[in-house]
Every structure is written in C-alpha cells, then in structure tokens.
Amino acid sequence: xxxxxxxxxxxxxxxxxxxxxxxxxxxxxxxxxxxxxxxxxxxxxxxxxxxxxxxxxxxxxxxxxxxxxxxxxxxxxxxxxxxxxxxxxxxxxxxxxxxxxxxxxxxxxxxxxxxxxxxxxxxxxxxxxxxxxxxxxxxxxxxxxxxxxxxxxxxxxxxxxxxxxxxxxxxxxxxxxxxxxxxxxxxxxxxxxxxxxxxxxxxxxxxxxxxxxxxxxxxxxxxxxxxxxxxxxxxxxxxxxxxxxxxxxxxxxxxxxxxxxxxxxxxxxxxxxxxxxxxxxxxxxxxxxxxxxxxxxxxxxxxxxxxxxxxxxxxxxxxxxxxxxxxxxxxxxxxxxxxxxxxxxxxxxxxxxxxxxxxxxxxxxxxxxxxxxxxxxxxxxxxxxxxxxxxxxxxxxxxxxxxxxxxxxxxxxxxxxxxxxxxxxxxxxxxxxxxxxxxxxxxxxxxxxxxxxxxxxxxxxxxxxxxxxxxxxxxxxxxxxxxxxxxxx
Amino acid sequence: xxxxxxxxxxxxxxxxxxxxxxxxxxxxxxxxxxxxxxxxxxxxxxxxxxxxxxxxxxxxxxxxxxxxxxxxxxxxxxxxxxxxxxxxxxxxxxxxxxxxxxxxxxxxxxxxxxxxxxxxxxxxxxxxxxxxxxxxxxxxxxxxxxxxxxxxxxxxxxxxxxxxxxxxxxxxxxxxxxxxxxxxxxxxxxxxxxxxxxxxxxxxxxxxxxxxxxxxxxxxxxxxxxxxxxxxxxxxxxxxxxxxxxxxxxxxxxxxxxxxxxxxxxxxxxxxxxxxxxxxxxxxxxxxxxxxxxxxxxxxxxxxxxxxxxxxxxxxxxxxxxxxxxxxxxxxxxxxxxxxxxxxxxxxxxxxxxxxxxxxxxxxxxxxxxxxxxxxxxxxxxxxxxxxxxxxxxxxxxxxxxxxxxxxxxxxxxxxxxxxxxxxxxxxxxxxxxxxxxxxxxxxxxxxxxxxxxxxxxxxxxxxxxxxxxxxxxxxxxxxxxxxxxxxx
Numbered sequence: 001x002x003x004x005x006x007x008x009x010x011x012x013x014x015x016x017x018x019x020x021x022x023x024x025x026x027x028x029x030x031x032x033x034x035x036x037x038x039x040x041x042x043x044x045x046x047x048x049x050x051x052x053x054x055x056x057x058x059x060x061x062x063x064x065x066x067x068x069x070x071x072x073x074x075x076x077x078x079x080x081x082x083x084x085x086x087x088x089x090x091x092x093x094x095x096x097x098x099x100x101x102x103x104x105x106x107x108x109x110x111x112x113x114x115x116x117x118x119x120x121x122x123x124x125x126x127x128x129x130x131x132x133x134x135x136x137x138x139x140x141x142x143x144x145x146x147x148x149x150x151x152x153x154x155x156x157x158x159x160x161x162x163x164x165x166x167x168x169x170x171x172x173x174x175x176x177x178x179x180x181x182x183x184x185x186x187x188x189x190x191x192x193x194x195x196x197x198x199x200x201x202x203x204x205x206x207x208x209x210x211x212x213x214x215x216x217x218x219x220x221x222x223x224x225x226x227x228x229x230x231x232x233x234x235x236x237x238x239x240x241x242x243x244x245x246x247x248x249x250x251x252x253x254x255x256x257x258x259x260x261x262x263x264x265x266x267x268x269x270x271x272x273x274x275x276x277x278x279x280x281x282x283x284x285x286x287x288x289x290x291x292x293x294x295x296x297x298x299x300x301x302x303x304x305x306x307x308x309x310x311x312x313x314x315x316x317x318x319x320x321x322x323x324x325x326x327x328x329x330x331x332x333x334x335x336x337x338x339x340x341x342x343x344x345x346x347x348x349x350x351x352x353x354x355x356x357x358x359x360x361x362x363x364x365x366x367x368x369x370x371x372x373x374x375x376x377x378x379x380x381x382x383x384x385x386x387x388x389x390x391x392x393x394x395x396x397x398x399x400x401x402x403x404x405x406x407x408x409x410x411x412x413x414x415x416x417x418x419x420x421x422x423x424x425x426x427x428x429x430x431x432x433x434x435x436x437x438x439x440x441x442x443x444x445x446x447x448x449x450x451x452x453x454x455x456x457x458x459x460x461x462x463x464x465x466x467x468x469x470x471x472x473x474x475x476x477x478x479x480x481x482x483x484x485x486x487x488x489x
Numbered sequence: 490x491x492x493x494x495x496x497x498x499x500x501x502x503x504x505x506x507x508x509x510x511x512x513x514x515x516x517x518x519x520x521x522x523x524x525x526x527x528x529x530x531x532x533x534x535x536x537x538x539x540x541x542x543x544x545x546x547x548x549x550x551x552x553x554x555x556x557x558x559x560x561x562x563x564x565x566x567x568x569x570x571x572x573x574x575x576x577x578x579x580x581x582x583x584x585x586x587x588x589x590x591x592x593x594x595x596x597x598x599x600x601x602x603x604x605x606x607x608x609x610x611x612x613x614x615x616x617x618x619x620x621x622x623x624x625x626x627x628x629x630x631x632x633x634x635x636x637x638x639x640x641x642x643x644x645x646x647x648x649x650x651x652x653x654x655x656x657x658x659x660x661x662x663x664x665x666x667x668x669x670x671x672x673x674x675x676x677x678x679x680x681x682x683x684x685x686x687x688x689x690x691x692x693x694x695x696x697x698x699x700x701x702x703x704x705x706x707x708x709x710x711x712x713x714x715x716x717x718x719x720x721x722x723x724x725x726x727x728x729x730x731x732x733x734x735x736x737x738x739x740x741x742x743x744x745x746x747x748x749x750x751x752x753x754x755x756x757x758x759x760x761x762x763x764x765x766x767x768x769x770x771x772x773x774x775x776x777x778x779x780x781x782x783x784x785x786x787x788x789x790x791x792x793x794x795x796x797x798x799x800x801x802x803x804x805x806x807x808x809x810x811x812x813x814x815x816x817x818x819x820x821x822x823x824x825x826x827x828x829x830x831x832x833x834x835x836x837x838x839x840x841x842x843x844x845x846x847x848x849x850x851x852x853x854x855x856x857x858x859x860x861x862x863x864x865x866x867x868x869x870x871x872x873x874x875x876x877x878x879x880x881x882x883x884x885x886x887x888x889x890x891x892x893x894x895x896x897x898x899x900x901x902x903x904x905x906x907x908x909x910x911x912x913x914x915x916x917x918x919x920x921x922x923x924x925x926x927x928x929x930x931x932x933x934x935x936x937x938x939x940x941x942x943x944x945x946x947x948x949x950x951x952x953x954x955x956x957x958x959x960x961x962x963x964x965x966x967x968x969x970x971x972x973x974x975x976x977x978x
C-alpha cells in the first residue's frame with residue numbers, strides 16, 4: 001500500500017489528545033504519550049504535515065502544563081513528532097467540562113447511539129439537562145475558537161478533522177468562524193435510527209445534526225451508521241439525501257458522507273505482542289488452561305459490551321453441550337469503566353454475581369470453568385489474544401470494536417471469532433467470523449460450540465482472513481482517506 | 490356516513506372475545522358482554538352478517554362455558570346479536586396459554602413494539618423463551634384450526650379478520666389449512682423499527698413477519714407503523730416492498746398494506762357519559778377542583794404510558810411557572826396493570842413515590858396539587874374527561890391511544906389536549922392538539938402551561954376539531970373497511 005500523501009497544515013480536534021501530563025512526587029510535570037492506534041496513526045501523518053492537535057486538558061496536571069506552555073503550544077516528541085507539529089490543550093473550566101463530557105456526551109449522546117436507555121423511565125430531559133447542554137455548547141465553542149485561531153496567518157486554509165460525538169457542534173461553529181476552511185467530522189460510535197434518535201430534545205436533536213452538517217465531509221465506521229445518520233437528517237431536518245452520490249444537502253451546503261473502516265496497524269501490534277511481558281503472561285495463561293480450549297473476551301465493563309449475556313451464553317453452553325465441561329475455560333477480562341456511575345457499578349456487580357453462580361454451579365476439584373479479571377493489564381490482554389481458541393465479542397451495539405480485529409492479528413495458532421452482528425466490525429469480518437444476535441443466549445451458546453468444534457485448519461484459515469481484514473485500513477490510511485475526501489470536494 | 494355493507498360469513502379472531510363468563514355463588518354461569526368500542530363496533534356488523542368470533546377462554550368460568558356449549562358455539566345476545574352469529578371460545582391448556590400470552594405476546598412482542606426493554610440487560614432469549622415460543626405456536630395453531638373448521642360446508646369461502654400481536658402467526662397457518670380463504674390481520678400496537686425489531690431471535694423475527702404476510706391484507710393504526718412493518722419485511726425477510734401501491738410481495742404472495750385509524754363511536758360514548766353515575770362523579774370532581782383548572786390523565790399503569798414523566802412534567806410546571814400554584818390541580822387516574830410482574834409493581838410504586846414527593850413539596854392548607862387514583866372506575870374516568878381543562882396523554886409509544894380521542898368527545902366545555910407525538914393518534918389529532926416529545930420534561934411542562942393559558946374560545950375550537958377527528962372512523966366503519974380491503978383484492 002502506498003504511504004498516504006498529506007501535506008499542508010492539518011488540524012485535528014478530539015476530546016482526548018495524544019499526550020497527557022502527570023505530577024511527579026516533587027511537583028514536576030512529566031508527559032506521557034497516549035496509547036491506541038489512532039494516536040500512532042495520526043502521528044505518522046504528523047511527520048509529513050504540519051499538524052496541530054487540539055484537545056481538552058483532562059486533569060490538573062494537564063491544565064498546569066497547558067498554562068505553562070509557550071503560546072499555549074505543547075511539543076510532541078517521540079516518533080512522528082517534530083517540525084511544526086504540536087498540541088494545544090484547552091483549559092476548559094472543570095464544571096463546564098464535566099457537564100459537557102459526562103452530562104451530555106457520555107450520558108445522552110452515548111446512550112442514544114448505543115440504544116442503552118431503559119425508555120419507560122430514562123432519560124428525563126429537564127432543566128438540568130438544559131444547563132448541561134449550555135456547557136456542551138461552550139465546550140464545543142472552545143474547540144471551534146482554538147481551531148479558528150490556528151488558521152490565522154496561514155496563506156492556504158488548513159484542513160480540520162474533528163473527532164467524535166463529543167465535538168458534534170464544532171464543524172458548524174468552525175465554518176461560521178472561518179469560512180473557506182475544509183472540515184471533516186468522524187463518528188466513532190454507531191448512529192441511532194430516527195425512531196430512537198428523536199428521544200433527544202427536539203432542539204438538541206436538530207443542533208447535533210446541523211453541527212455535523214457544517215462539515216464538508218462526515219465519516220462513519222460502516223455503511224449502516226452512515227445510513228442511519230442520513231435517515232436522521234432526512235427525518236429530523238428534512239435535509240435532502242442523495243444516497244447514490246453519498247451527499248446530504250441542507251440549507252445550501254453539501255456534506256459528503258463517507259465510510260472509513262478504522263483498522264489496526266498490524267506490524268506495530270504484533271511487535272508489541274511479541275514483547276517479553278506479553279510472552280510471560282501468555283505462558284501463564286496457557287499453564288492455567290492446562291490444555292483446555294480457551295474462550296477469551298477483552299472489554300471495558302461498558303453497558304454496551306454485553307458481558308452479562310456473554311457469561312449467560314457460556315453457562316448455556318455448559319448446560320446444552322455438556323461435553324465441554326472440564327474441556328473448556330472462559331477468560332473474561334472485564335476492565336472497570338465509568339465507575340462513578342451507579343448504573344455501571346451495578347452492572348459490574350451483576351457480572352461478578354453471575355460469574356460466582358457459574359463457578360458454584362460447574363466448578364470441580366480440577367476444573368475452573370471461568371476466570372473474570374477486572375484489573376486492567378494491557379500486556380495480559382494481548383496475551384489473551386495470543387492464546388485464545390475462541391474470541392468472544394458480543395456487544396449489543398458498537399461503532400466498530402477493535403478487539404475483534406486485534407485478536408486474530410496477534411493470535412499464535414489462529415482463533416475463531418464469535419462476533420455480534422451489531423458491531424460495526426461485522427461488516428468487514430462477517431464472512432470469516434461466526435455472527436450472532438447478541439440478545440440471543442441460545443444462539444450465542446451454539447456459536448461458541450461451533451467455534452470450539454472448528455478444526456485447526458478451518459480455524460487458522462478463518463483467522464488469517466480475519467487478520468487480513470482487520471489490518472486492511474490502518475489508522476494512517478484511515479486518516480489520510482478523510483483528508484483526501486476533503487481535498488476532492 | 491353510509492352504513493358499511495358487509496354480507497357473507499365473517500370470521501373474527503382475537504385473544505379476548507366479546508363475552509366473558511363468571512360463576513355465581515351457587516355455581517351457575519353468567520355471561521357478561523365486553524365493553525370497549527371494538528366489541529360494540531363489531532357487533533354492529535354482526536347484525537348484518539353471519540359472524541363467528543373465535544377467542545380464548547380466559548378463566549375457569551370461560552372454560553366451563555366453552556365445554557358446556559352445544560357444538561362449542563356460544564350465543565351472543567343483546568343488541569347486534571342474533572341470526573347465525575356466535576362465539577367459539579377455545580379451551581387452550583392453561584400452561585400453553587400462559588406461556589403464549591405472558592411469555593411471548595405481552596413480554597417479548599409488546600416490549601419490542603413499544604421499545605420498552607432495558608437493552609443492556611434485557612431481554613435474554615434462551616431455552617425458556619424457546620419453550621414459550623412453542624406454546625405461542627400451539628396457541629396460534631388452535632386459532633387457525635378453529636377458523637379453518639368454520640369454513641367447512643360453506644358454499645362461499647368466508648373472510649377472516651385476525652386481531653393483534655397475540656395472533657401474528659394465524660394468517661399464514663390459516664392460509665395453509667384453508668387455501669382460498671381471504672384473510673386480514675390488524676395490528677393494534679405500534680411496529681418497531683428494524684434496528685429494534687432485530688433484537689428478537691432471528692427465527693422468531695422471521696416467523697412473526699411471515700405469519701402476517703400470510704394475510705391478504707395487513708392493517709395498521711397509522712402510516713408510521715405500516716411503514717415500520719414494511720421496513721422490517723424488507724430488512725429481515727428481503728421481501729419486495731412496493732410503497733406506491735401499498736403492497737408487499739414475499740414468496741409469490743402479495744399482501745396489501747392498509748392504514749385504518751380506529752376511532753370512537755361518539756353517540757354511544759356521549760350517551761354513556763351523560764348517565765347519572767358519571768354526572769354525579771363529574772359534580773364531585775368539580776367540587777374537588779373548587780374552580781381551579783384541572784389537568785386530567787386516564788391510563789393503565791403500563792410502562793408505555795409514561796405516567797412518571799407526566800408527574801415530573803407537572804412538578805416542573807409548578808417550579809418554572811409558579812403562577813399556577815394554587816390555581817391548578819392534576820387528577821391522575823392510574824389504574825393497575827400487569828401487577829403480576831415485578832417491573833410493573835415497581836413502576837406503580839415509583840408513581841406513588843413521586844406523587845407523595847410533589848404533595849410534600851407543594852401542598853398547602855387549602856390546595857391539593859395532585860390526586861392519583863389507582864382504583865379503576867370507568868364512570869369516574871368519563872367524569873374526568875367531562876370536567877378536564879387539559880387532558881394529558883404522553884405515552885413513550887402507543888399504537889393509537891383512545892383516551893386522546895374519547896376525552897374531547899365527551900368534554901363539557903372543551904379541553905386542550907397535550908399529546909405525545911409518539912402516539913398513533915398524533916397523526917390525526919396533531920393539528921388541534923399540543924404535540925410533545927414525551928421524553929422531554931421541560932417541553933411537556935411548557936405544553937401544559939400553554940394548554941392552561943389557552944382562551945376558552947381557542948380551547949373550545951380545538952376541542953371540537955379533536956372530537957370530530959376522534960369520531961371520524963368509528964369501529965363499525967374501521968371493521969368494514971378491512972373487510973372491503975379483502976373484497977377489493
């Protein structure tokens with residue numbers, strides 16, 4: 001694959017940036033590079049272009065660093081940095097940030113797009129939400145203003161690539177502040193169908209769509225989410241959708257719609273998975289399994305990840321296919337997430353409770369049917385990928401799901417993938433995975449049985465196809481494609 | 490309006506029939522005619538046609554009556570009965586009935602179409618649901634067999650009109666048993682969008698759609714539900730949808746899609762509302778209000794009816810528009826529903842809790858802001874309609890909602906209607922009602938304020954339009970239209 005050509009000044013905006021700061025015991029600030037494929041991918045681009053990354057300060061240390069930076073610009077070091085690139089961290093007032101991030105983005109917008117509400121009782125949009133919404137606007141305005149300021153003195157208007165549901169209002173705000181700038185927005189979440197999207201307060205529902213339609217290009221992880229967005233624009237705004245050309249026209253402005261399936265930078269991930277810390281953990285897991293087949297899952301304990309039904313399906317496997325008792329083990333890495341919210345704590349407790357019930361029901365003197373690990377350990381997650389016979393990825397709804405792509409890439413002997421059809425990744429991996437309806441315990445149990453029963457040759461063949469599909473669009477390519485879409489307009 | 494012409498033998502199938510039986514203290518069976526507009530409407534038709542109504546025995550008394558009936562045929566008496574018409578009550582085994590009715594129809598199908606699930610945890614389709622589903626099939630087969638048997642010896646094939654989500658499998662089963670019979674199915678619920686409908690187990694999702702597509706005509710309460718059904722047929726079955734002609738083609742068979750907006754038989758309802766028992770209660774309610782404006786709601790305490798958000802909106806009204814304190818009273822008739830289920834009991838308890846909180850927060854020595862009545866009293870409900878200044882109907886999702894149509898028809902001085910846009914009735918009443926997003930407490934409170942502030946003339950004008958729209962398609966016409974649609978094929 002050709003290295004993507006970028007060139008010119010590029011602005012990136014995302015809530016979380018590529019670096020974070022920490023205060024040492026002696027009060028000194030130290031910087032840390034963020035992990036994750038997107039950061040690495042974008043920094044590859046940074047080596048070829050002048051890149052300014054605008055993000056929010058997420059901690060007191062971040063705020064201190066932001067205030068101390070000359071001209072507010074933080075340097076990036078390490079691979080991919082250098083030249084004119086830098087990071088601008090926005091010191092948004094903590095109360096504003098909290099209401100925007102927790103009150104709107106991670107509660108309302110996340111819940112809407114993942115269809116997580118218990119609708120008879122939640123949500124209740126009232127005055128508190130209205131105040132949160134004002135903060136969400138202010139938070140988005142801060143990003144738009146910083147991006148607009150970065151255009152000053154540029155002889156050629158830069159291109160701006162705005163990330164995710166936190167910043168849905170930015171494209172329109174930025175276009176108003178800086179006419180002529182080319183803007184892309186990318187949604188990393190699913191998009192809700194109109195019948196669910198319209199749960200949002202009417203003005204909010206409009207403003208979110210109008211915000212994204214301020215961009216010249218709106219990107220999604222799969223066709224399904226792009227279609228749902230277009231359906232919402234037609235139903236809520238009465239926008240004109242041209243599905244053939246992939247365009248939405250609204251108030252005289254045309255936004256191109258694109259599907260950019262973010263994948264994995266395979267070589268880098270394989271290098272990391274070959275490190276001694278991972279190898280040691282892989283050996284430990286293999287010892288634990290003692291020759292039994294391993295079903296592995298790796299998730300945050302997010303309401304959308306469906307860990308409870310995954311455990312219920314494993315239990316059903318042990319009941320309906322008793323030949324697997326004593327011959328299989330399920331490793332569930334279920335890392336903490338949003339533990340500040342009661343609903344998430346209750347969910348995590350229900351996971352532990354069901355795990356204990358399965359243990360009590362099936363464990364024998366020489367067989368532990370299930371191990372749930374809640375302490376986050378990246379090296380162990382990679383080790384889990386390496387030794388898994390079956391990878392279980394069964395979200396109720398998921399923008400993409402990178403676990404489904406990463407697992408097969410680093411698998412030692414090839415793994416079978418049981419994958420929810422409600423994950424965006426199903427569009428690319430569906431042919432080689434075993435797709436399941438994530439609400440159907442019986443069907444998921446049967447898919448686990450089929451995966452466990454697969455011949456080594458079949459499993460290896462499918463795993464190779466999964467790995468190839470998962471690596472097809474590495475982050476650098478994904479990002480360059482969005483920039484190219486802006487250029488083509 | 491012309492009296493609808495019917496003629497020929499007509500079969501009706503519904504879970505609940507037009508009569509029910511009770512055992513007197515001395516063990517004698519007595520029959521009681523069912524209330525409700527649909528029963529009256531269909532019995533009007535019965536006077537012109539030979540009508541056989543197939544329904545389920547719902548109690549021990551019903552079962553005893555069904556077994557004792559000559560040829561299993563029960564007579565209808567009272568207005569509209571006579572001639573060759575009769576009722577066949579099916580004595581379905583109680584366990585089969587319970588699994589079909591509670592396990593499938595009122596849990597899974599009702600929850601899907603009203604989008605009532607808390608999806609991160611519910612539903613979990615496993616072996617228990619599979620067993621319930623077998624019972625649902627058996628229950629539907631019993632209806633199909635009884636309908637097919639009723640065709641024997643008929644020189645001209647009768648027409649069958651099958652009611653609601655309990656009996657979705659009947660049309661296809663009946664068409665297979667009795668080729669040539671003309672079948673209509675009618676859905677009294679909303680229909681779920683494909684993204685929510687596909688939560689059902691795959692085989693179940695297909696079977697429900699295929700069941701209805703066994704009919705020659707499929708009827709819905711508004712265009713929105715008809716469109717959602719067509720969307721599901723296209724997405725799940727790959728059926729060919731011709732929206733222009735309102736037809737769906739699947740496996741060589743064509744099903745016509747129709748919208749039949751069930752309304753109220755106004756003269757009968759007004760007669761009932763003028764009876765002394767209603768008048769006495771209306772006087773009592775007026776005395777209670779003491780000249781204050783009355784906001785009235787009348788609902789079963791169903792998860793879809795949104796009573797909690799209604800109370801929250803009333804509370805918000807008292808906060809954001811304090812001028813109404815002491816000048817308004819809210820009467821919430823919230824009758825028991827499905828009290829066998831914990832989720833419904835908890836919801837009813839939450840209603841009482843919020844009501845007590847509002848009482849504690851706002852009540853004064855001479856003002857009771859809110860009265861919640863949980864004991865079912867039909868005459869008092871009609872009295873509530875008569876005296877209401879504002880009728881609040883705010884379901885999260887509702888097939889039609891007849892309260893919204895009945896209230897204005899019997900209102901003494903005209904009432905303003907605050908109506909959820911998620912009710913099917915919004916399609917017909919939207920022009921004269923104040924439509925609200927039922928998830929938005931602030932918007933609902935503002936609509937209540939607007940309704941309370943409306944001039945008498947404006948309110949009377951709107952109420953008259955609402956009453957006319959609500960009476961436009963009385964049950965007899967609604968039923969005749971479905972029969973006519975079968976004839977036209």
